Amino acid sequence: MEIERKFEMKGFPQDLPLLEEATMRQGYLCTAPAVRIRSAEHEGKISYMLCIKGSGTLVREEIETPITADVFLNIEKMIGLPLINKEYRAYALPGGEKLEVSLVDEGEPTEFMYAEVEFASEEEANAFVPPAFLGRELTELPGSSMSAYWNRKTALAAAKRDPRREEI
Numbered sequence: 001m002e003i004e005r006k007f008e009m010k011g012f013p014q015d016l017p018l019l020e021e022a023t024m025r026q027g028y029l030c031t032a033p034a035v036r037i038r039s040a041e042h043e044g045k046i047s048y049m050l051c052i053k054g055s056g057t058l059v060r061e062e063i064e065t066p067i068t069a070d071v072f073l074n075i076e077k078m079i080g081l082p083l084i085n086k087e088y089r090a091y092a093l094p095g096g097e098k099l100e101v102s103l104v105d106e107g108e109p110t111e112f113m114y115a116e117v118e119f120a121s122e123e124e125a126n127a128f129v130p131p132a133f134l135g136r137e138l139t140e141l142p143g144s145s146m147s148a149y150w151n152r153k154t155a156l157a158a159a160k161r162d163p164r165r166e167e168i
């Protein structure tokens with residue numbers, strides 16, 4: 001089970017303790033339910049994951065399982081589109097929570113940043129008072145999930161390949 005709140009960000013926090021950094025790539029086989037692959041490079045090591053996410057916003061079912069590099073590469077070929085690139089950093093918040101900030105597709109016209117805070121319970125998530133530097137909350141905002149971004153990104157790629165298609 002995943003319980004998290006999501007926020008807009010304008011930049012990486014400057015005054016919080018940095019816990020972790022990684023570069024990631026992820027792509028989707030489908031988005032309802034979300035079935036994705038992700039690679040993460042952290043301190044010179046690369047890990048590969050298959051992740052399935054159920055429906056929901058604040059609370060949703062999530063299954064993650066490690067996969068091999070070969071499986072990742074084979075699924076990436078099935079996807080057949082450029083994967084999403086993320087610069088990821090995790091920080092310690094003053095209340096003990098972990099703030100995960102991602103810069104998505106840096107340098108692309110679709111570039112954006114967001115942050116997530118995961119919780120052990122729905123009550124804990126609802127009681128969380130976001131620090132002032134966090135932007136607009138996106139948790140319940142339709143179209144703010146990474147799978148929704150993937151759908152927009154792939155629709156734009158399809159429109160570029162076939163200019164007769166209507167852009168989304």
